Amino acid sequence: MKKLKKTTAIDFATYAGVILAFVVITVMKDQGMLTRSLKGQLVPICCYIVMAVSLNLTVGVLGELSLGHAGFMSVGAFSGVVAAMGLQSAIPSEPLRLAIALVVGAAFAAMAGAIVGVPVLRLRGDYLAIVTLAFGEIIKELINCLIVGVDSQGLHLIFNATGTKGVSDLGLLEGGKVLIKGAQGATGTQTIASFTAGFILIMVSLVVVLNLVRSRSGRAIMALRDNRIAAESVGINVTKYKLMAFVTSAALAGAAGALYGLNFSNLVATKFDFNTSILVLVFVVLGGLGNIWGSILAATVLTILPEALRGFDDYRMLIYAVVLILVMLATNNPQLKALLAKLIPHSRKGEEANA
Amino acid sequence: MKKALALVMAVLMVMGLMAGCGSAPAASTQAPAEAGTDAPAEAGSFYFGGVGPITGDAAIYGQAVMNGCQIAVDEINAAGGINGAQIQFKFEDDVADGETSVNAYNSLMDWGMQVLVGPVTTGSAISVSAKVYEERVFALTPSASSPDVTAGKDNMFQLCFTDPNQGSGSAVYMGANMAGAKVAVIYRNDDAYSQGIRDTFVTEAANQGIEVVYEGTFTKDTATDFSVQLTAAQSAGADTVFLPIYYQPASVILAQAKAMGYAPTFFGVDGMDGILTMEGFDTSLAEGVMVLTPFSADAQDEKTQNFVAEYKARHGETPNQFAADGYDCVYALKAALESAGCTPDMSAEEICEALVAQFPTMSFDGITGTGMTWGTNGEVSKLPMAVVIQDGVYVSA
Known part of the structure; x- marks a missing residue:
């Protein structure tokens, strides 16, 4: 390990940690050692991890604030559900259909990311935060107007802007199925998402994000974050690199959304609201900006925590908030950092604290 | 360090206290239910x-x-x-x-x-x-x-x-008891429940000879002001307002309608139920509101x-x-x-x-x-x- 650079060592440790966690959990699941409650949360946890890792690319590495990450998740979720359900008869293999749904979700979300990013990333200041905030709301409204069905002739789509059209206006042939019913969302989705798929998605997003960050482009992106003027002066194309990070982040969020959408038989657009965006942002901030393994850990812990606190009944969310504040205080406490540095002298945390 | 330790201890104790009072009024009835999730x-x-x-x-x-x-x-x-x-x-x-x-x-x-x-x-x-x-x-x-x-x-x-039953049931009731009513519908179009009832109500209303003169929509985020929808309903000449929505937005509608002096017959479905027990709601606003519900607390049967x-x-x-x-x-x-x-x-x-x-x-x-x-x-x-x-x-x- 000593020959490796410090960042490379951390990256490898992250991969190893995720693989180890997957193996341990799979074995425990097969042995029946996991509670049903935890088993049910595995796929959502995978989705939130990918969401946190991808948002970390925008917020931590690129240094731009995005408040509409759930919007990309929403785009990915609904396009993924339509793809998976639409291809139900054409492709009987579930894993293949799931893979296609993830790719479709990622592609649509990347498109949405490009549409938002191209004009906005040219600006300086907090515009991205404002526009992504609006984007999240707009996507919610758009999907509420969407009625999609599928029959032997292919996809049927209505944009129900006035709210007066219904499922019957789709003109589906016999045997046709309604996939998205406007405000009622996607119902009757076949739940084909699996923990293994979630694990693969996490690994793919880790490979993508970590390799991007450690590459030449990644250094350019971080240079932009640290000092835009200096970066421009050495000839870095600002919009190109910003867009690269932002669209990658959106695409990964879309894939996470598709996996999430295919894990529940009912999905409504209001699920992906401002609160969900903030929730993912909390994962990123709590895990540490630019710290990928921190995001993974924070997403896992904060997804399990509200369920683990069910024993507290009505005080559940209060305790959740208290825990959040305590963790924030603890991770920023210089004494605690010094203590950690003493305990594990070679850890990354320790070196940061000593520096 | 001492301070931090004291803080952590204090929080632990508070959590302990809360756990104690949290379980008492909880839904679980008897001791075995409290024994934790792993108990067989x-x-x-x-x-x-x-x-x-x-x-x-x-x-x-x-x-x-x-x-x-x-x-x-x-x-x-x-x-x-x-x-x-x-x-x-x-x-x-x-x-x-x-x-x-x-x-x-x-x-x-x-x-x-x-x-x-x-x-x-x-x-x-x-x-x-x-x-x-x-x-x-x-x-x-x-x-x-x-x-x-x-x-x-x-x-x-x-x-x-079911929602279709509620929507068509409301239309049938209006057709039988409020013939010739001019109805305005205000519903939340990003909600499965509300949209579902509205769809069947409007379909059945046509069969029952009820005229739907206005349809106004709102969403979760715009559920705080209904002056636009109410003004439009009033100017469309609606004498009945059908509200296939939950009680919270309904309470705002009732208050705003009263403030603007618009007094049609408000007609709700089961989501309207609960409005009387809402905290801080002036129940006089709900005077005369009709609700289609299977249950009436003033029924005289013994059960x-x-x-x-x-x-x-x-x-x-x-x-x-x-x-x-x-x-x-x-x-x-x-x-x-x-x-x-x-x-x-x-x-x-x-x-x-x-x-x-x-x-x-x-x-x-x-x-x-x-x-x-x-x-x-x-x-x-x-x-x-x-x-x-x-x-x-x-x-x-």
């Missing part, structure tokens, strides 16, 4: 679970169902249980969110649940219904009213009307009277339809379990198959209707009833 199901008791929102926007519904179920469970246990077996009841919060609802269902399964009462809200119920179908657990929802909840799942049953008296004694307020639905759910399950000859040592799956066969064959008399029957598709058939609010209480119209 105690032999000799039926394990009933409930899922619904007891915090968040739709909390009134979940709390009402939870309280109604609890009363029924306590009554049944006091009267000797189901074929001599007691009921253990535990209710989990789902904040009316699909993901949380599935989590709540899973944690109830860890607890050893055999039969599910719930989920309370439609979106959650659709998410959970796929799980109960897959895992063969019988579920009877007190109030999730979309046909999507039961569609294609033979072990998911409803105790409430309803007893239930209302018990509910008032426990919670200090008049029960709404959701409480009554929860109460009926537990009794309907009791009746079905008894006739099917189920015993507590049967697995959730065995009970499920027995109940799936039993439910469509029986007729049940409850406080939300008499002679209720179920189709094999899980939908209930019972008669709706219109009530009108007078002096802050429901009176049969």
Whole structure:
């Protein structure tokens, strides 16, 4: 390990940690050692991890604030559900259909990311935060107007802007199925998402994000974050690199959304609201900006925590908030950092604290 | 360091305190239910679970169902249980969110649940219904009213009307009792429940000779100001406003209509129920509002009277339809379990198959209707009833 650079060592440790966690959990699941409650949360946890890792690319590495990450998740979720359900008869293999749904979700979300990013990333200041905030709301409204069905002739789509059209206006042939019913969302989705798929998605997003960050482009992106003027002066194309990070982040969020959408038989657009965006942002901030393994850990812990606190009944969310504040205080406490540095002298945390 | 240690200790102690008082008023009735999620199901008791929102926007519904179920469970246990077996009841919060609802269902399964009462809200119920179908657990929802909840799942049953029934039921009632009405509809178009009722209402209204003169929409985020919709409804000449929405936005509509001096007949469906017990709501605003509901707290039959008296004694307020639905759910399950000859040592799956066969064959008399029957598709058939609010209480119209 000593020959490796410090960042490379951390990256490898992250991969190893995720693989180890997957193996341990799979074995425990097969042995029946996991509670049903935890088993049910595995796929959502995978989705939130990918969401946190991808948002970390925008917020931590690129240094731009995005408040509409759930919007990309929403785009990915609904396009993924339509793809998976639409291809139900054409492709009987579930894993293949799931893979296609993830790719479709990622592609649509990347498109949405490009549409938002191209004009906005040219600006300086907090515009991205404002526009992504609006984007999240707009996507919610758009999907509420969407009625999609599928029959032997292919996809049927209505944009129900006035709210007066219904499922019957789709003109589906016999045997046709309604996939998205406007405000009622996607119902009757076949739940084909699996923990293994979630694990693969996490690994793919880790490979993508970590390799991007450690590459030449990644250094350019971080240079932009640290000092835009200096970066421009050495000839870095600002919009190109910003867009690269932002669209990658959106695409990964879309894939996470598709996996999430295919894990529940009912999905409504209001699920992906401002609160969900903030929730993912909390994962990123709590895990540490630019710290990928921190995001993974924070997403896992904060997804399990509200369920683990069910024993507290009505005080559940209060305790959740208290825990959040305590963790924030603890991770920023210089004494605690010094203590950690003493305990594990070679850890990354320790070196940061000593520096 | 000492300070930090003291802080951590203090927080731990506060958490301990909260854990102590948190469990006391909780839904779980008896000691075994408190023993934690890993405790195996105690032999000799039926394990009933409930899922619904007891915090968040739709909390009134979940709390009402939870309280109604609890009363029924306590009554049944006091009267000797189901074929001599007691009921253990535990209710989990789902904040009316699909993901949380599935989590709540899973944690109830860890607890050893055999039969599910719930989920309370439609979106959650659709998410959970796929799980109960897959895992063969019988579920009877007190109030999730979309046909999507039961569609294609033979072990998911409803105790409430379906949305189409409510929409067309309202239109039929208006056609029969308010002939020639000019109706404005204000509904929330990002909500499955509201949109579903609106769709069937508008379709049936055409057959009933009711003229829909205006349709106004709002969303979750615009549910705080309705002056635009109300002004438009007024200028369209509507004398009746149909509100297939939940009680919170409805309360704002009532207040704003009064402020602008617009006094049509307001007509709500079961989501309107709960408006009278809403905190800080001036009940005089709801004077004359009509609600289509299967339950009226002023009904004179003995069952309803007893239930209302018990509910008032426990919670200090008049029960709404959701409480009554929860109460009926537990009794309907009791009746079905008894006739099917189920015993507590049967697995959730065995009970499920027995109940799936039993439910469509029986007729049940409850406080939300008499002679209720179920189709094999899980939908209930019972008669709706219109009530009108007078002096802050429901009176049969």
